[in-house]
Amino acid sequence: MAHQAHAYHMVDPSPWPLTGAVSALLMTSGLAIWMHFHSTTLMSLGLVLLLLTMYQWWRDIIREGTFQGHHTPPVQKGLRYGMILFITSEVFFFLGFFWAFYHSSLAPTPELGGCWPPTGITTLNPFEVPLLNTAVLLASGVTVTWAHHSIMEGQRKQALQSLALTILLGFYFTALQAMEYYEAPFTIADGVYGSTFFVATGFHGLHVIIGSTFLTVCLLRQMLHHFTSEHHFGFEAAAWYWHFVDVVWLFLYISIYWWGS
Amino acid sequence: MIRHKYKFQTLQMARRSICSSARRQVENKVSQKQKMFQEDNGMPIHLKGGSSDALLYRATMVLTVLGVGFTLYELVKASFPQKKD
Numbered sequence: 147m148a149h150q151a152h153a154y155h156m157v158d159p160s161p162w163p164l165t166g167a168v169s170a171l172l173m174t175s176g177l178a179i180w181m182h183f184h185s186t187t188l189m190s191l192g193l194v195l196l197l198l199t200m201y202q203w204w205r206d207i208i209r210e211g212t213f214q215g216h217h218t219p220p221v222q223k224g225l226r227y228g229m230i231l232f233i234t235s236e237v238f239f240f241l242g243f244f245w246a247f248y249h250s251s252l253a254p255t256p257e258l259g260g261c262w263p264p265t266g267i268t269t270l271n272p273f274e275v276p277l278l279n280t281a282v283l284l285a286s287g288v289t290v291t292w293a294h295h296s297i298m299e300g301q302r303k304q305a306l307q308s309l310a311l312t313i314l315l316g317f318y319f320t321a322l323q324a325m326e327y328y329e330a331p332f333t334i335a336d337g338v339y340g341s342t343f344f345v346a347t348g349f350h351g352l353h354v355i356i357g358s359t360f361l362t363v364c365l366l367r368q369m370l371h372h373f374t375s376e377h378h379f380g381f382e383a384a385a386w387y388w389h390f391v392d393v394v395w396l397f398l399y400i401s402i403y404w405w406g407s
Numbered sequence: 408m409i410r411h412k413y414k415f416q417t418l419q420m421a422r423r424s425i426c427s428s429a430r431r432q433v434e435n436k437v438s439q440k441q442k443m444f445q446e447d448n449g450m451p452i453h454l455k456g457g458s459s460d461a462l463l464y465r466a467t468m469v470l471t472v473l474g475v476g477f478t479l480y481e482l483v484k485a486s487f488p489q490k491k492d
Binding site: 157158159160161162164165168169171172175176178179182183187188191192194195198199202206209210212213214215369370371372 | 433435436437440441443444445451452453455456463464466467468470471473474475477478481482485
């Protein structure tokens with residue numbers, strides 16, 4: 147039986163990159179078909195394939211790390227670089243939407259009434275639900291840090307409790323935002339104000355949902371004893387992502403909700 | 408009446424035992440999983456978990472192949488002028 151003489155991970159051949167690429171093809175073509183021919187079949191098929199790919203690919207990574215021991219320190223270092231680079235790319239993604247917001251709001255056109263917020267737009271009071279949302283996310287940043295320390299100290303029950311609380315706070319934020327969206331006196335179709343507001347906050351909301359899902363997976367893994375006090379990178383990655391989501395919200399709150407009102 | 412009292416006691420005991428297992432503590436099965444996934448059986452990681460892996464893999468592949476076919480069909484169809492009624 148051959149053994150590797152290095153600490154790196156030579157992965158088994160996997161079908162998931164192919165199925166992932168195909169799901170991207172199906173989702174993009176499906177989007178075009180939906181726009182022109184009103185059929186959502188292709189896009190939905192792509193979405194199902196994406197979910198199947200994500201589930202099986204990440205399941206395999208958990209198997210390789212937790213059950214096969216492939217995540218040695220150099221491998222973990224690579225995973226850390228990877229997560230940091232991914233979050234950085236997401237920062238640039240949001241930067242674009244902030245650029246669009248400031249482009250339109252710093253020099254409002256005559257069509258908008260030459261002012262920001264534009265004439266006819268009733269903005270949301272930044273000191274009502276948006277402020278509560280800020281408090282909720284900041285609190286969740288505290289609870290996720292509490293969870294991290296609990297894991298490092300081997301406090302199993304506290305880790306489960308603080309992680310669960312973090313996820314609940316995330317759900318609370320999502321519920322509050324959904325209610326705000328429903329009650330808002332303006333829509334995405336209300337000029338550039340509506341576009342910048344809903345696209346920026348909408349993508350943020352999607353990232354909150356993604357982050358909450360990631361944390362939920364970590365909660366399940368903590369229940370299943372996957373994490374040790376020394377080695378719990380999956381959780382750290384989730385916590386980094388969650389802090390990123392929190393910081394994006396702070397920028398959104400200050401720029402769009404507060405300054406932009 | 409005595410039977411009723413006994414039934415009540417059993418119910419109470421059942422509740423107590425549920426409480427005493429401290430909110431459904433999950434058993435640590437990691438070492439079993441480690442043994443299963445480190446077995447030298449030549450199976451790739453995506454199939455090493457057993458028959459449910461194979462089932463899910465096959466279902467995913469079927470959707471992948473059908474999906475590519477369906478996409479090509481829809482794109483070719485969309486490339487030709489549509490008959491407007």
